[in-house]
Amino acid sequence: MAAPLNLGEFEQLILLAILRCGDNAYGVTIRAELAARGGRTVAPGALYTALERLEAKRAVTSRMGDPTPQRGGRAKRFVKVTPTGMEALKRALQAYERLLDGLNLTRGVHA
Amino acid sequence: MPDMPMAQRLLSLFTSPDCAEAIAGDFAEARGARGTLWFWRQVVTTAIALCGHALTSAPLTGVGLLAAGGVLFGALAFTGFAPTALLMFPGGLAAPVQWIWLSLAWWSAAFFTGFMLVHLSPGRGMAASIVLALLGEAALVALRLTVLDGDMMRTPVDVFLSIAMFTAVPLVAGSAAVRRRITGPSAEATAR
Numbered sequence: 687m688a689a690p691l692n693l694g695e696f697e698q699l700i701l702l703a704i705l706r707c708g709d710n711a712y713g714v715t716i717r718a719e720l721a722a723r724g725g726r727t728v729a730p731g732a733l734y735t736a737l738e739r740l741e742a743k744r745a746v747t748s749r750m751g752d753p754t755p756q757r758g759g760r761a762k763r764f765v766k767v768t769p770t771g772m773e774a775l776k777r778a779l780q781a782y783e784r785l786l787d788g789l790n791l792t793r794g795v796h797a
Numbered sequence: 798m799p800d801m802p803m804a805q806r807l808l809s810l811f812t813s814p815d816c817a818e819a820i821a822g823d824f825a826e827a828r829g830a831r832g833t834l835w836f837w838r839q840v841v842t843t844a845i846a847l848c849g850h851a852l853t854s855a856p857l858t859g860v861g862l863l864a865a866g867g868v869l870f871g872a873l874a875f876t877g878f879a880p881t882a883l884l885m886f887p888g889g890l891a892a893p894v895q896w897i898w899l900s901l902a903w904w905s906a907a908f909f910t911g912f913m914l915v916h917l918s919p920g921r922g923m924a925a926s927i928v929l930a931l932l933g934e935a936a937l938v939a940l941r942l943t944v945l946d947g948d949m950m951r952t953p954v955d956v957f958l959s960i961a962m963f964t965a966v967p968l969v970a971g972s973a974a975v976r977r978r979i980t981g982p983s984a985e986a987t988a989r
Contacts, residue, residue: 730839735846739850750818758825761819
């Protein structure tokens with residue numbers, strides 16, 4: 687049986703941002719989502735290397751869109767979370783939930 | 798945007814042609830608001846990040862490639878042509894023809910080493926060549942600053958160091974040539 691896929695914190699954030707972007711998830715929108723909701727400015731190099739890593743782990747797949755004039759005739763590379771990636775993400779978030787249970791950290795008060 | 802093909806070619810040295818096209822396009826989208834300097838800074842920093850990722854994502858392969866490159870270059874540069882230069886053109890290191898011969902031997906060895914690294918590992922060979930070139934440059938600078946003291950800094954030694962330092966250029970060029978050939982047709986089509 688294959689070992690379960692483990693995701694780092696940054697990889698989890700990227701997968702969540704991809705899910706939030708839906709069918710329009712590509713470099714620019716993922717970065718914007720991470721900045722708007724994740725509260726962190728991500729260097730493009732870090733994002734693209736993380737996407738390559740996630741694709742190598744089969745947590746995401748990508749497809750090329752059509753070239754557009756505002757992009758200098760270059761196509762967008764849309765990414766999508768795979769069932770494997772979704773499973774790993776759910777497992778990671780469930781682990782967070784179990785660890786957070788009873789701590790009330792989001793209200794800034796320890797139980 | 799006439800410099801887009803150049804940006805795309807630079808990125809495609811370290812990632813697939815499709816990824817390079819998409820990344821260049823992403824930067825082009827924001828270029829209007831942020832400017833050309835921002836665009837090129839993103840291209841260069843992303844190329845550096847992809848280069849680092851190529852080696853760190855498989856550290857053992859990376860170390861193996863660096864070792865293979867070092868051995869191959871050493872074997873080519875310090876056997877055959879290079880000793881022949883010393884034997885064929887006696888008269889000391891001051892003889893210009895000897896320097897020309899030595900330069901050609903070392904630069905050819907470096908080009909071939911870069912060429913072979915990408916053949917061995919198309920995805921990581923380019924990054925290995927760049928790291929090998931940087932390590933070589935660092936070693937030469939250290940040699941110049943430590944071992945070779947002021948009294949020894951005569952013209953032959955300086956010429957030797959200049960030839961050796963320029964070796965980084967054909968090393969990276971050899972890798973880039975093969976990488977371009979591998980990723981060439983689709984990259985060229987989209988880069989136009």
